[in-house]
Amino acid sequence: MNIHLLENADNLSKEYADWLVDYVGKTLEKQDRFTIALSGGSTPRKLHELLATDAYKDKIDWSKLHVFWGDERFVPFEDERNNAKMAYDTLLNHVPVPASQIHVMPTNLSPEDASAEYEKLLNAYFVPADDPGGTDFHFSFDLVILGMGDDGHTLSLFPGLPVVHESSKWVTSFWLEAQDMYRITLTYPIVNKARSVTFLATGEKKAVVLKEVLEGIKNVDLYPSQIIQPEQGELHWFVDRAAASKLSR
Numbered sequence: 123m124n125i126h127l128l129e130n131a132d133n134l135s136k137e138y139a140d141w142l143v144d145y146v147g148k149t150l151e152k153q154d155r156f157t158i159a160l161s162g163g164s165t166p167r168k169l170h171e172l173l174a175t176d177a178y179k180d181k182i183d184w185s186k187l188h189v190f191w192g193d194e195r196f197v198p199f200e201d202e203r204n205n206a207k208m209a210y211d212t213l214l215n216h217v218p219v220p221a222s223q224i225h226v227m228p229t230n231l232s233p234e235d236a237s238a239e240y241e242k243l244l245n246a247y248f249v250p251a252d253d254p255g256g257t258d259f260h261f262s263f264d265l266v267i268l269g270m271g272d273d274g275h276t277l278s279l280f281p282g283l284p285v286v287h288e289s290s291k292w293v294t295s296f297w298l299e300a301q302d303m304y305r306i307t308l309t310y311p312i313v314n315k316a317r318s319v320t321f322l323a324t325g326e327k328k329a330v331v332l333k334e335v336l337e338g339i340k341n342v343d344l345y346p347s348q349i350i351q352p353e354q355g356e357l358h359w360f361v362d363r364a365a366a367s368k369l370s371r
């Protein structure tokens with residue numbers, strides 16, 4: 123695991139943007155597409171806005187990006203809570219990713235149909251045609267960007283819910299009582315097959331839970347972020363000083 127410790131949220135966005143430019147560039151020297159799953163929440167906003175500035179826009183070959191989401195609040199696209207809307211407003215409306223390569227989690231179908239359709243799409247992207255059962259399938263996304271809630275959740279894997287352990291599907295949906303809405307989310311097995319997984323966590327409200335997630339006893343029901351452990355890929359945590367303030371190292 124790699125921990126990138128930055129002074130504050132602005133520095134973190136800049137460090138992450140530089141890391142991303144480098145990683146996308148190196149990956150595209152070896153292959154001609156880059157698959158990325160974006161996160162919802164508020165933390166990635168600054169990063170998105172930075173990537174959309176003139177200073178960064180031209181450093182990434184956006185035409186090669188294939189964009190997905192890690193999870194979605196099951197509200198219409200126009201709703202301010204919709205994760206895809208946030209990403210369009212802050213980044214995707216400002217950079218030239220071909221529309222056919224942007225794969226929003228649908229919220230205009232039933233939650234079950236939406237997750238089944240998204241899973242089918244991921245299958246088509248990641249399971250080699252000569253290995254339909256996916257038995258020799260090593261990697262999914264080139265990059266998954268994740269956030270972590272103050273309660274230790276990531277994606278829509280919330281503490282104490284069965285969805286944390288879902289392993290028979292890559293995408294699932296469920297009713298989230300606490301927020302009075304359905305959620306659609308990637309599950310841990312497909313995320314753990316990514317080549318690189320990066321968490322972004324800032325602010326003192328995350329300090330206690332970050333310590334538990336990184337240094338505490340493993341208990342994924344209490345701290346679902348702990349279930350994210352790439353099998354063969356890299357795990358990076360980008361944290362600011364406030365979020366890291368309780369870590370012992």
Ligand SMILES: O=C(O)C(O)[C@@H](O)[C@H](O)[C@H](O)COP(=O)(O)O
Nearest residue numbers: 162163164165269270271276277
């Ligand atoms: O849709 C969502 O709510 C998420 O994708 C969620 O997992 C998010 O990443 C964390 O809650 C962190 O959110 P913040 O960045 O706002 O702290």
